[in-house]
Amino acid sequence: MSKDIILKAENISKQYRLGQVGTGTLSHDLNRWWHQVRGKEDPYLKIGDTNDRSTKGMSDYVWALQDINFEVERGEVLGIIGKNGAGKSTLLKILSKVTAPTTGSIKSRGRIASLLEVGTGFNPELTGKENIFLNGAILGMTKKEIASKLEEIIEFSGCERYIDTPVKRYSSGMTVRLAFAVAAFLEPEILVIDEVLAVGDAEFQKKAIGKMQDISRGEGRTVLFVSHNMAAVKSLCTRGIVMEHGKVVFNGEIEDSIDEYLKKENQIAHKKWDKDKCPGSDFIKLLEAKVIDIDNRITLNHLITNDVKVEFTYEILKDNQLFTHGFNLFNYQGLHILSSHDKDSETLKYPLPKGIYKKTVLIPSKILAEGTYSCSFAIMRYKPFSVVFQEADAVGFNIVEIRSDSTMRGDFNGKIPGVIRVLLNWK
Known part of the structure; x- marks a missing residue:
């Protein structure tokens, strides 16, 4: 990667087997192993339906993502937009290394902090303060580094009164406030956010968007942002990619991306x-x-x-x-x-x-x-x-x-x- 590229996705694809827990049946695993021993390509990479929830497929396999390629520069805010089921969350989970791609690779520089779902990475039995230290440790920070940011995190989250209370007693709004504060203030090089701001109230959403703008513009860190709120995407992001049925169908300036996403495909004169x-x-x-x-x-x-x-x-x-x-x-x-x-x-x-x-x-x-x-x-x-x-x-x-x-x-x-x-x- 060049010195300005902080994240690069190359030929990312993700295949799932419908109705199964795990990668497939024993016969499929043996077949895969036999092809691998002989230096052959995985036979199940050639089959599978496109990720379209509205149609009934003919295969037990589905491609949640197919051939995703893009680059993100340092300090850029990339908006990832698309309909429900387009593959946005799957892509972010791969970028965050929650799951591995079936094919392709992710190249990144620096720490990645993810806010994928409300409470992701939090231990409900631990207090808010204990979870701050736990998340910081997962990000590779020392106890001293976390302690230096502790007051800022608590103040931003607005959860000071409950910071010594187990997280399982938090509302969803409180949980997402604290999770966002932890992710934003522990200074990851790349911040990945998936639709969680929808849980917060209007005041917190405005506050969070302002913080993300400070992170990208003032501190030169990179943000990947998924949301169905086009006003938030437009105000925050500098560039966008539009996803449909597990594929990137548009990559460009954020206003052009929003236009591509919102325009009516069935427009007729x-x-x-x-x-x-x-x-x-x-x-x-x-x-x-x-x-x-x-x-x-x-x-x-x-x-x-x-x-x-x-x-x-x-x-x-x-x-x-x-x-x-x-x-x-x-x-x-x-x-x-x-x-x-x-x-x-x-x-x-x-x-x-x-x-x-x-x-x-x-x-x-x-x-x-x-x-x-x-x-x-x-x-x-x-x-x-x-x-x-x-x-x-x-x-x-x-x-x-x-x-x-x-x-x-x-x-x-x-x-x-x-x-x-x-x-x-x-x-």
């Missing part, structure tokens, strides 16, 4: 419903929705400098109905960007005869930031107000940007954060 499945009510049905560009072509990707049109086709099934239309726009995080009512619609005053109609809403250019968006369509009545029906995620689209486009960004080519992109007047 055109949807036409079967006649018996059309959303709607007893007097109106939504037949079709599509996103079209300035040339009236169905398009998923739209330049930030162009208008976007969303067209809805519906059928009126009964005469003498007064109503209007509603449109809602959401980003990939589910944030409600805007809501628009067709408040001046002729259908509020004059009933349309039965038949098929189209309504188009125009989203002006240079308003939305680069990203993924979804659209919902609603039919409403006024006096009194009521929502007749609403179809969420009817269609979606992407706003893309040419980084060299000086009309939107000048000479800056980096990623511009934010939900909207409006050209403000500076005076």
